[in-house]
Amino acid sequence: xxxxxxxxxxxxxxxxxxxxxxxxxxxxxxxxxxxxxxxxxxxxxxxxxxxxxxxxxxxxxxxxxxxxxxxxxxxxxxxxxxxxxxxxxxxxxxxxxxxxxxxxxxxxxxxxxxxxxxxxxxxxxxxxxxxxxxxxxxxxxxxxxxxxxxxxxxxxxxxxxxxxxxxxxxxxxxxxxxxxxxxxxxxxxxxxxxxxxxxxxxxxxxxxxxxxxxxxxxxxxxxxxxxxxxxxxxxxxxxxxxxxxxxxxxxxxxxxxxxxxxxxxxxxxxxxxxxxxxxxxxxxxxxx
Amino acid sequence: xxxxxxxxxxxxxxxxxxxxxxxxxxxxxxxxxxxxxxxxxxxxxxxxxxxxxxxxxxxxxxxxxxxxxxxxxxxxxxxxxxxxxxxxxxxxxxxxxxxxxxxxxxxxxxxxxxxxxxxxxxxxxxxxxxxxxxxxxxxxxxxxxxxxxxxxxxxxxxxxxxxxxxxxxxxxxxxxxxxxxxxxxxxxxxxxxxxxxxxxxxxxxxxxxxxxxxxxxxxxxxxxxxxxxxxxxxxxxxxxxxxxxxxxxxxxxxxxxxxxxxxxxxxxxxxxxxxxxxxxxxxxxx
Numbered sequence: 001x002x003x004x005x006x007x008x009x010x011x012x013x014x015x016x017x018x019x020x021x022x023x024x025x026x027x028x029x030x031x032x033x034x035x036x037x038x039x040x041x042x043x044x045x046x047x048x049x050x051x052x053x054x055x056x057x058x059x060x061x062x063x064x065x066x067x068x069x070x071x072x073x074x075x076x077x078x079x080x081x082x083x084x085x086x087x088x089x090x091x092x093x094x095x096x097x098x099x100x101x102x103x104x105x106x107x108x109x110x111x112x113x114x115x116x117x118x119x120x121x122x123x124x125x126x127x128x129x130x131x132x133x134x135x136x137x138x139x140x141x142x143x144x145x146x147x148x149x150x151x152x153x154x155x156x157x158x159x160x161x162x163x164x165x166x167x168x169x170x171x172x173x174x175x176x177x178x179x180x181x182x183x184x185x186x187x188x189x190x191x192x193x194x195x196x197x198x199x200x201x202x203x204x205x206x207x208x209x210x211x212x213x214x215x216x217x218x219x220x221x222x223x224x225x226x227x228x229x230x231x232x233x234x235x236x237x238x239x240x241x242x243x244x245x246x247x248x249x250x251x252x253x254x255x256x257x258x259x260x261x262x263x264x265x266x267x268x269x270x271x272x273x274x275x276x277x278x279x280x281x282x283x284x285x286x287x288x
Numbered sequence: 289x290x291x292x293x294x295x296x297x298x299x300x301x302x303x304x305x306x307x308x309x310x311x312x313x314x315x316x317x318x319x320x321x322x323x324x325x326x327x328x329x330x331x332x333x334x335x336x337x338x339x340x341x342x343x344x345x346x347x348x349x350x351x352x353x354x355x356x357x358x359x360x361x362x363x364x365x366x367x368x369x370x371x372x373x374x375x376x377x378x379x380x381x382x383x384x385x386x387x388x389x390x391x392x393x394x395x396x397x398x399x400x401x402x403x404x405x406x407x408x409x410x411x412x413x414x415x416x417x418x419x420x421x422x423x424x425x426x427x428x429x430x431x432x433x434x435x436x437x438x439x440x441x442x443x444x445x446x447x448x449x450x451x452x453x454x455x456x457x458x459x460x461x462x463x464x465x466x467x468x469x470x471x472x473x474x475x476x477x478x479x480x481x482x483x484x485x486x487x488x489x490x491x492x493x494x495x496x497x498x499x500x501x502x503x504x505x506x507x508x509x510x511x512x513x514x515x516x517x518x519x520x521x522x523x524x525x526x527x528x529x530x531x532x533x534x535x536x537x538x539x540x541x542x543x544x545x546x547x548x549x550x551x552x553x554x555x556x557x558x559x560x561x562x563x564x565x566x567x568x569x570x571x572x573x574x
Contacts, residue, residue: 064477086479096470099569100492110478112488148569161474168478 010078011039012204013063013172018072020058020230030229032058036072038223038232040172040206045198047207047219049261051269055230056208056223057176063206064090064174077171086110089165090174094181096161097149103160104145107132110168135163138197155186162194166201175207179214188246191217195244212261216254217244224261226268233264357539365539366547375547382513382524383551385441389448390509394502397456404457405464405494406486415461418454426451427515434520444516444524451512456505463497464490496567503559510552 020033033055040046048056061067062074065084074081076088089110097106105112111128136142139159149157158178165173175194179187195218198205209215215222216238224233239253248254315322322330339359345351346358353361369375403410404418429450437443467490475489517526525544532540564571 064473066473066476084473084476084479086477088477090474090477092470092474094470095468096474098471098489098492100495100567109475113475113478113480113484148572150569150572164474165478174477 012042012044013040013074013076013206015039015059015063016073016075018059018062018069018074020055020062020067020069020071030227032230033062033069034229034231036230036232038235040204043202043204045195045205045207045218045220046223047209047215047221048223048225049209049212049215049265050225050233051227051265052210053227053230054225054268055227056225058230059225060090060174060176060206060208063172064088066090086168087171088174089168089170089172090176091158091161091165091178093177094154094157097157097164099149102146102148103141103152104132104136106149106160107135107163107167109164132163132167135166138200139163139193153186155182155190158182158190159193162197166197166203170203172204172206175205177209178207180209180211187214192244192246194218212258212265213249216240216257216261217249222257222261224264226264233268236261354536354538357542362539362542362546365537366543369540369543378523378525378528379547379551382517382526382548385444385516385524386448386506386509386513388441389445389513390452390506392445393449393453393456393505393509397453397460398498401457401460401498402464402486402491402494404461405467406490411461415458418457422454422458426512430516430519439520439522443520444513447516447520448509448512451515452505452509455508456501459501459505460494460498463494463501466497467493496563496570499559499563499566503556503563506555506559507552510548514548 015036015038018033018036019031021031022029025032036059048059050056058067062069063076063081065081065088081088098109101109108128111132115125133142136145139162141156141159141163144152144156149160152160161178162173179190182190191214194205194207197203207215207218209218219238220242222236222238224236225231226233236257238257240248313320315326342356343359346353346356357365366375400414404414405411426447430447433443433446433450437446471489471493472485475485480488513524514526514529517524518530521527525548529541529544532538532544
């Protein structure tokens with residue numbers, strides 16, 4: 001499956017002057033995405049963050065091939081993206097596991113697809129089983145291999161979704177707010193797990209979130225986007241050691257970057273709270 | 289979680305007289321809970337009560353037994369119907385018609401509904417048409433069906449088909465449309481082809497809901513069976529009811545209706561049992 005090695009190390013994925021206008025959008029509506037330029041390196045963990053409506057999820061879905069862009073180009077692994085494909089697996093926020101399959105069968109789903117198409121030898125099938133077992137151990141769910149998703153907690157379900165996406169050894173793992181529905185404690189556990197997986201599997205990960213803490217803690221680079229039209233505001237390299245630890249969140253580099261990003265998000269969302277104004281209104285209310 | 293940890297405030301001692309258990313919430317609370325025993329007690333009450341009222345009414349002598357025979361005489365009639373007349377044959381032919389009409393309907397409705405639910409052009413092509421025909425009362429087709437099929441078995445099956453098929457198509461299409469988008473898109477990003485998504489995701493995901501659709505339409509099939517047997521038949525439970533009316537055998541009418549109810553209930557329960565057997569993952573208690 002190894003393609004001809006390029007002479008110059010090229011980025012894993014490249015987005016050039018990409019634009020997206022939703023069909024049927026009213027005239028005068030700002031573009032969903034405009035002039036996006038982004039290059040994603042091999043084995044990079046990149047996070048996309050921004051106010052709602054900034055197009056971060058749309059950008060991810062375009063990378064996945066689930067949405068079409070209206071201008072510019074997207075190249076993944078040297079080939080233009082024209083539709084969804086196994087080399088760009090995606091983890092969704094929820095409801096993506098197959099409730100009629102056990103945990104193990106869910107993880108092996110992509111394998112089931114291949115078995116239908118190819119004449120696999122028994123050693124291929126064995127290798128796949130070994131891979132599924134290894135992933136199951138990696139996510140720490142070997143004990144529930146035969147359970148159904150409805151028997152698992154939300155955090156466990158997302159672990160299975162991650163393992164299932166990794167099964168086919170994708171070139172890029174796309175994650176669309178995968179921990180958005182989890183409680184804060186489970187999230188932290190999942191953060192360390194996905195960082196561990198990133199180290200072990202050497203996957204390139206593009207991760208969308210609205211949580212700035214999450215974006216900084218996970219990302220090697222944080223792409224800050226802003227809405228109306230959806231575009232990249234700036235790209236921040238995260239000034240933290242490669243091996244992240246929870247207590248780094250209390251250190252100055254983390255807090256400074258977080259303050260900077262949050263400030264931009266508040267401004268760009270047009271939702272910044274004017275505390276002085278609120279104070280004046282409540283005083284007036286009292287005097288009435 | 290932490291079973292070994294001492295409980296918070298382990299120096300806490302309960303009041304001497306505070307052994308009263310916490311009050312159990314009322315079963316009449318909105319969206320309240322019933323234990324299994326309580327559930328069956330209410331269910332039995334709901335079934336027995338109408339029979340008791342019926343028995344009392346007929347025993348009181350207020351109502352002429354010609355119009356409303358008591359439960360005793362109805363069950364006696366069912367007994368003689370079984371022993372001396374051909375209850376088994378009447379039931380058999382009716383069940384056969386229902387199953388045949390229903391199976392024919394399902395055989396076409398399942399693939400068509402799946403295609404409507406999966407592909408927009410098929411939806412645009414067939415759904416407005418189906419919706420239109422659905423609003424034509426199936427009963428109004430009976431004269432036409434009799435013209436085309438006479439009063440053969442095919443006529444009864446055709447009426448059941450007309451009565452159930454169009455509803456079933458629309459419901460199956462809706463079952464397929466309700467498959468979560470994330471399930472479909474996850475398969476796409478794992479490299480599934482269109483055909484694989486239909487077979488391995490849409491169909492598998494919608495199956496439990498489709499079985500429920502079949503259970504519900506089975507009830508309608510019985511309704512149209514009786515309609516068909518009332519007007520275009522010389523056998524079956526519906527025909528027996530009609531004949532009994534001509535001879536003022538009210539007990540047979542009652543018996544026939546109750547029997548159809550019981551058969552319907554049994555089939556419904558069979559579908560529910562099948563649902564639990566086929567889709568165990570939907571019946572776990574969390």
